[in-house]
Amino acid sequence: MELSRRTFFKFAGAAGAAGLAGRPAAAEASAHAPVNTPSVLVDTTRCVGCRGCEAACAEANHLPGPEKPGEETVFESRRKTDVHTYTVVNRATGAKTPEPRFVNTQCMHCLDPACASACLAKALEKTPAGPVVYHPERCLGCRYCMVACQFDVPKFEFEKAAPYIQKCSFCAERQAQGLDPACASVCPTGALTFGRRADLLEEARTRIYQNPGKYVRHVYGETEAGGTNWLYITDVPFEQLGFRTDLGPTSPPELTRTALAAVPLVLTLWPPLLMGLYTFAKRREEASKSGAKEAHHD
Structure with a gap:
């Protein structure tokens, strides 16, 4: 097929557009939120499974009340958050402790x-104050967030004609007013402690080192997926709490930024490369036509 200049530029343009389309927000040099933002330390050894955090969360977010309030049967299967429930309390499976172990998830x-x-x-x-907040007026409904989240948190309102994503906002509005998140404000046993991340990490390590043999020697959320504002300490394996233990210390966006940082370089080199290929193909085509003419005259 004859390679025309028009065909070449159509191909080059398509290649450039494809390269740009591959640059999601992760490729931008995003400024990470300050690491000492407000956070919560969860100590599962202090949680009694009262589910007061569930009720407080529902009230603060104008959601239906907890499922089966006061009933132990709710712990028979592991629950997940949904569009009507931003935080849930589950019971650890297979925990060999004198008392059952419970943990909240959000x-x-x-x-x-x-x-x-x-x-x-x-x-x-991700706001500078710490919470990851949702702006429904901007949402396209693509649900990429659901695919990207390692903790399976964002939930989509499939049953609605105009659906949105629903998830815990870390009570961003309450925090802006100087209040603690609703869940932490009602915990009767001190299982949830609200404070600055650096202070909570120090508190978590203190509890672990002052109680040898009691806690698992790890603060979940300190490094997982680049670190989180919710931190956990426990005396049972984190797998029994339903937590992922295969997450490395590098956040997924950071991994993609490294790869996508090369996109501008590729887009810079791609057009000259294609132009060279076009010139080479054009010359070969002209040489072939010239040779054919000479053979015809002979």
């Missing part, structure tokens, strides 16, 4: 959240 509010990085419309944002 958005982890990652320091470098994959959901916000994957969002093309910036509907999810």
